[in-house]
Amino acid sequence: DIQMTQSPSSLSASVGDRVTITCRASQGIRNDLGWYQQKPGKAPKRLIYAASSLQSGVPSRFSGSGSGTEFSLTISSLQPEDFATYYCLQHNTYPYIFGQGTKLEIK
Amino acid sequence: EVQLVQSGAELRKPGESLRISCKGSGYRFADYWIGWVRQTPGKGLEYMGIILPGESKTIYSPSFQGQVTISADKSISTAHLHWSSLKASDTAIYFCTSSYSSARWDYWGQGTLVTVSS
Numbered sequence: 001d002i003q004m005t006q007s008p009s010s011l012s013a014s015v016g017d018r019v020t021i022t023c024r025a026s027q028g029i030r031n032d033l034g035w036y037q038q039k040p041g042k043a044p045k046r047l048i049y050a051a052s053s054l055q056s057g058v059p060s061r062f063s064g065s066g067s068g069t070e071f072s073l074t075i076s077s078l079q080p081e082d083f084a085t086y087y088c089l090q091h092n093t094y095p096y097i098f099g100q101g102t103k104l105e106i107k
Numbered sequence: 108e109v110q111l112v113q114s115g116a117e118l119r120k121p122g123e124s125l126r127i128s129c130k131g132s133g134y135r136f137a138d139y140w141i142g143w144v145r146q147t148p149g150k151g152l153e154y155m156g157i158i159l160p161g162e163s164k165t166i167y168s169p170s171f172q173g174q175v176t177i178s179a180d181k182s183i184s185t186a187h188l189h190w191s192s193l194k195a196s197d198t199a200i201y202f203c204t205s206s207y208s209s210a211r212w213d214y215w216g217q218g219t220l221v222t223v224s225s
Contacts, residue, residue: 001169032208043215044144044152049208056210087152091208095168096142098152 002026004090006099012107017078021102023088025069032092035064035073039084047086048073078104109133111141111203113216119193119223126189127219129203136184137161139212143177143188144202146218155201158186193223 031051036044048064160179
């Protein structure tokens with residue numbers, strides 16, 4: 001199986017900050033990666049597909065980059081509603097694997 | 108409007124069987140893969156398997172092969188996740204999802220909490 005290593009596992013930041021979360025794949029997955037946001041009691045919501053494309057309706061402060069084995073999600077200016085848990089998901093090879101998650105908390 | 112609506116929370120004893128469901132609407136259910144995802148505090152999010160309802164083609168993640176059965180009834184636009192003998196470790200929230208690498212196609216059910224306790 002492809003392993004996904006996501007970091008950091010938790011992150012404390014303030015409104016207006018720029019933050020970056022990374023995922024590393026154990027082997028190349030082209031750009032077959034999505035980024036998800038999950039709030040307590042809710043289903044995950046995809047923010048980015050194909051590593052760098054913005055999902056419809058998602059604010060432009062979210063962006064993704066990377067290809068192959070190294071990927072990142074950046075939030076350019078944190079808003080109060082962005083405090084949540086974020087996951088990457090590789091869908092290049094089955095079984096699809098999520099990263100371990102990054103809990104983004106208010107400083 | 109595309110929707111995936113899951114069945115309600117379940118409480119079962121170890122050894123019991125269970126089937127939970129996910130009903131799709133607003134699209135051609137038979138033509139799109141549906142996946143099941145487990146969420147636990149300890150292991151996070153895990154893909155269990157996927158099914159193409161129109162062909163009943165199913166792919167299981169190795170960790171879940173033999174542990175659950177994924178099925179679909181395209182006549183009622185519903186996918187199922189079935190356990191023949193539950194364990195306490197099956198306690199989790201289960202999501203169904205239909206997701207493709209496109210700007211608009213990423214749909215999730217609301218989740219079903221399964222609690223297995225004696």
